[in-house]
Amino acid sequence: MKPLIKVTGVPRSSLADWGEFAFIEALKKRLPPLSGGLRLGPGDDASWWLPDDAGGILTTADMLVAGVHFDLHYTTAASLGYKALAVNLSDLAAMGGKSGATAYLSLALPPTLEKRWLESFLDGFLGLAGTQRVQLAGGDTVRGRELVIAVTLNGQPAGCSPICRQGAMVGDDLYLSGWLGDSYLGLKLLQGRLAETAGREREAAYLRERHLCPQPRVSLGEKLGASGVVSAMLDVSDGLVADLGHLLVAAGGLGAQLEAERLPLSPAAGFFLHSGLVDYPRLLSGGEDYELLFTAPPAQRQAVAAASAAAGTAVTRIGRITAAAGVVFCHQGLKTALSGFGGYDHFRA
Amino acid sequence: MKPLIKVTGVPRSSLADWGEFAFIEALKKRLPPLSGGLRLGPGDDASWWLPDDAGGILTTADMLVAGVHFDLHYTTAASLGYKALAVNLSDLAAMGGKSGATAYLSLALPPTLEKRWLESFLDGFLGLAGTQRVQLAGGDTVRGRELVIAVTLNGQPAGCSPICRQGAMVGDDLYLSGWLGDSYLGLKLLQGRLAETAGREREAAYLRERHLCPQPRVSLGEKLGASGVVSAMLDVSDGLVADLGHLLVAAGGLGAQLEAERLPLSPAAGFFLHSGLVDYPRLLSGGEDYELLFTAPPAQRQAVAAASAAAGTAVTRIGRITAAAGVVFCHQGLKTALSGFGGYDHFRA
Numbered sequence: 205m206k207p208l209i210k211v212t213g214v215p216r217s218s219l220a221d222w223g224e225f226a227f228i229e230a231l232k233k234r235l236p237p238l239s240g241g242l243r244l245g246p247g248d249d250a251s252w253w254l255p256d257d258a259g260g261i262l263t264t265a266d267m268l269v270a271g272v273h274f275d276l277h278y279t280t281a282a283s284l285g286y287k288a289l290a291v292n293l294s295d296l297a298a299m300g301g302k303s304g305a306t307a308y309l310s311l312a313l314p315p316t317l318e319k320r321w322l323e324s325f326l327d328g329f330l331g332l333a334g335t336q337r338v339q340l341a342g343g344d345t346v347r348g349r350e351l352v353i354a355v356t357l358n359g360q361p362a363g364c365s366p367i368c369r370q371g372a373m374v375g376d377d378l379y380l381s382g383w384l385g386d387s388y389l390g391l392k393l394l395q396g397r398l399a400e401t402a403g404r405e406r407e408a409a410y411l412r413e414r415h416l417c418p419q420p421r422v423s424l425g426e427k428l429g430a431s432g433v434v435s436a437m438l439d440v441s442d443g444l445v446a447d448l449g450h451l452l453v454a455a456g457g458l459g460a461q462l463e464a465e466r467l468p469l470s471p472a473a474g475f476f477l478h479s480g481l482v483d484y485p486r487l488l489s490g491g492e493d494y495e496l497l498f499t500a501p502p503a504q505r506q507a508v509a510a511a512s513a514a515a516g517t518a519v520t521r522i523g524r525i526t527a528a529a530g531v532v533f534c535h536q537g538l539k540t541a542l543s544g545f546g547g548y549d550h551f552r553a
Numbered sequence: 554m555k556p557l558i559k560v561t562g563v564p565r566s567s568l569a570d571w572g573e574f575a576f577i578e579a580l581k582k583r584l585p586p587l588s589g590g591l592r593l594g595p596g597d598d599a600s601w602w603l604p605d606d607a608g609g610i611l612t613t614a615d616m617l618v619a620g621v622h623f624d625l626h627y628t629t630a631a632s633l634g635y636k637a638l639a640v641n642l643s644d645l646a647a648m649g650g651k652s653g654a655t656a657y658l659s660l661a662l663p664p665t666l667e668k669r670w671l672e673s674f675l676d677g678f679l680g681l682a683g684t685q686r687v688q689l690a691g692g693d694t695v696r697g698r699e700l701v702i703a704v705t706l707n708g709q710p711a712g713c714s715p716i717c718r719q720g721a722m723v724g725d726d727l728y729l730s731g732w733l734g735d736s737y738l739g740l741k742l743l744q745g746r747l748a749e750t751a752g753r754e755r756e757a758a759y760l761r762e763r764h765l766c767p768q769p770r771v772s773l774g775e776k777l778g779a780s781g782v783v784s785a786m787l788d789v790s791d792g793l794v795a796d797l798g799h800l801l802v803a804a805g806g807l808g809a810q811l812e813a814e815r816l817p818l819s820p821a822a823g824f825f826l827h828s829g830l831v832d833y834p835r836l837l838s839g840g841e842d843y844e845l846l847f848t849a850p851p852a853q854r855q856a857v858a859a860a861s862a863a864a865g866t867a868v869t870r871i872g873r874i875t876a877a878a879g880v881v882f883c884h885q886g887l888k889t890a891l892s893g894f895g896g897y898d899h900f901r902a
Contacts, residue, residue, distance in 0.1 A: 241609070243609070244715070244717065248648070248717050248718050248787075249613060249644040249645075249647040249648050249718065249787055249788060250611040250612055250613035250644055250645060250647075250648045250650070250706075250708075250715070251611070251612045251613075252609055252610070252611055252648070252710070252714075252715050253609055253610045253612065254609035254610075255609070255610060257606050260590070260592070260601055260602055260603035260604065261601070261602045261603075261604060261610060261707065262599040262600070262601055263599055263600045263602065263655065263657060263690065263691060263705075263707060264598060264599035264600075264691065265657040265659050265691055265692050265693050265703075265705060266659070266693050267659040267660070267661055267693040267695050267701075267703060268695075269661050269695055269696065269697045269698075269701075271698070272695060272696050272697065273695070295598040295599055296598075296599060298598040298599075299597070299598050299599045299601070301599070306612065308612060308614040308705055310614050310615070310616040310703045311616070312616060312618050312701050341612065342612060342613065342614055343614050344614050344615050344616040344703075346616050346617075346618055346621060346622070347618065347621050348618045348621065348699065348701060349618075349620070349698070349699055350697065350698055350699060352616075352618075352661050352697060352701045352703075354614075354616060354659045354693075354701075354703035356612075356614060356657055356705040357599075358610065358612060358707065359599070361601070365601075366593070366599070366601050368593065368597050369597050369598070438597075438598055439598060
């Protein structure tokens, strides 16, 4: 669409000096040759992709806004480009998607944005795309007062159908990939709300990195999708208990029992927990882990372990699904009913 | 993604009072039952769509920003919802896409936005979706300081392959659907930069409507796509000459001759032209017509006419493709070389 107003008075070396078409040309020059059924990439009215016949199309869309989803004071351009793609890849992984997706990147950009910043943003986005067999196939670039990033991914299920968030059954095991709470701790360190401990700089650096550059569990999602043994799955973005709540509601109102001793904590998170600098409720409600939370019947423990080994991603059995609604947290012999961990509402105060 | 900051002090009856989850629930309640191969709609980590085996997937993405692409002083919520989908449908039509697409709507919304406004926006979006066999299958709703709308559409080609913007040949006829310049005139009337003429209120109302609610040429695009006779096509969003330039560059640097007497003007635009209130250069460079501009060999005139008749959309032969680069405008026996009609650059002053 043709915009209504024009911009004046912006510095050189900025996007305004570069221009929209030069930016798009520079972007297109960085793309590898089309492959994997993508017949037409950016530059026409639409892309054209010939997916495998079987399985259908999985599509996920996410929008990130400066000052809401990220703070440009401590988020580098490269980590933001990486994360904009990573959070969408995490959604595809959570459906049991297979590797080989097409991405659509729409950007609202302030004209004062530095060229260098944009190049670093693309470094992050295209770097992750390259390692995860994602092709940037289209999008839009427009002017905005604030930075807004909208990414859509088209992918395909690894199995004959995707893994939905509904489908958990009473007695199913409950699993979590990777590590719990690293991203929450990293965010608090970045915000200065949690102080670094002398001698623990390496742990702090690890946690900040886990917040800024979460690892989407693409390979694990693919192996679990192909295994056919997972009854329900989603990725943990709102916090473990909030997302577990979504899974339990989707299952028709079931419950779950979580074992504190089983929760997978990284050495860094373990240090903060055992030092009393953070408690379980915060780790259980902190967002943006981008780990996979899923259920499977106890008879399938070997198949889950095989998928974990094939993907090279740790998977921990953290509890089980119960008939009684609600989440019960078992810690040192005590059982606590968890509540008040509802997902963040974007608009409510 | 979980946002970092919270909002306080917003009025009742606004989005902040309604809440994100209530908004999404209200949206989901308005959606018709899944159909046409869509197996999983909004609410999971991704949608799941089983397209027809043949033809592959066409994907287009557009982003609209308040104050850049539309002015909320004269754009109603319903017309904006309509237009956000219409401009994407126009892109699919320009590829020769067939009816039956899935849509992904991502919105950055100021929390102070009225519920009523959002409901009207959905009226416009879902109203057009209903008439054009589009299913809203996913998206994202986040908070932003300014209103940003990102839409992605997945569709399929009507023929065995889509119609690209490259492919025009020397000697091809050049065609335009519908009417030229209505949207430009409507915008100028809305902006108060063009005065209404006494006794011509009906024409002015028609032109404003053509700007606010452009008619995507979905059926014509489908018939042309299925016909297999079109050599190149795109939709006119940047202005006729700018978009013709894109088509000629994509053809490897060909030219075109335009016949002024053949340009299709609505009675309302004809009145403004013949009254001297607007001239040809403005009609040729005004944006947002969302008409289809396409080429076909002269031997295929009957097939083009048949597609036009089947779609119920007027198509006019407005010129032809030439070996000499550049666009020549023929008017009353005079030939003028057109230049300086390059597309609008979002970032340059």
